[in-house]
Amino acid sequence: MQVDSATQASNGAVPEVAPGEPIIHVRDLVVGFGERTILKGLSLDVMRGEILGFVGASGGGKSVLTRTILGLVPKRAGTVAVFGQDLDGLTFEGRRALEQRWGVLFQQGALFSSLSVRQNIQFPMREYLDLSQGLMDELTIAKLEMVGLTADAAEKAPSELSGGMIKRAALARALALDPEILFLDEPTSGLDPIGAGEFDELIATLQQTLGLTVFMVTHDLDSLHTVCDRIAALADGKVVAVGPIDTMLASKHPWVSAYFHGKRARAAGFGSEGAR
């Protein structure tokens, strides 16, 4: 894929990714903190319109990769390009234009606890757009309905919501700017299996109706099986397997094999006993 920084308009206009080119393109990425190197030459492509599940051992660097793609963590080497734009070559305006095209649901601190749900959802609108209060209020209700919440959730504080409602409200905030890419960090963690299943269905529905590309960090085997088009597995600081679930089940890499054929995978009905 060609990342042509010369085409990156300084006015923030964004060149389109050619059909068949990855929407997120990571090559030879090295990220570390002090003496520790976490990502050791990681490469990964995410294609437009897919739901890519990203798995790996706890502490392996999944959140670090997400945060590096978002430009929140500095890299030591390698390339990160989103929508065909090398993150390194961006002007301030170019960077802001890019940020409006993705939405993020972080694992921790999904919502600002001191703000109402309405204020949370309007936060990115205020940051990036110049809309009247009336229009923002209308959009807020539309986003809440999109994620299966009713309008009366808007005036609630996060502390008044159940865990599942917090995830949905956070998703509504991630959708506030009509993003093309959704980054989800452990979206179903903390939810019971039914709540997690419903959230998975919601993500699949949104992906289809809005044409989203979804990058999802998850440990949830059910999510990986039910909603992900492809899975990428992280081990030893690199992507060691990438492909549909069958690729994961066939992988000989020790971590991937242990994960997809382990006790939890078997309990969920996958793995050595055959994929369901």
Ligand SMILES: Nc1ncnc2c1ncn2[C@@H]1O[C@H](COP(=O)(O)OP(=O)(O)OP(=O)(O)O)[C@@H](O)[C@H]1O
């Ligand atoms: N800002 C930072 N400064 C120092 N170390 C960090 C920083 N951010 C992450 N790390 C370290 O990088 C490693 C990878 O962290 P990361 O949160 O990406 O793991 P993860 O794969 O997402 O884990 P989990 O599945 O448990 O959420 C951890 O050892 C973590 O302590």
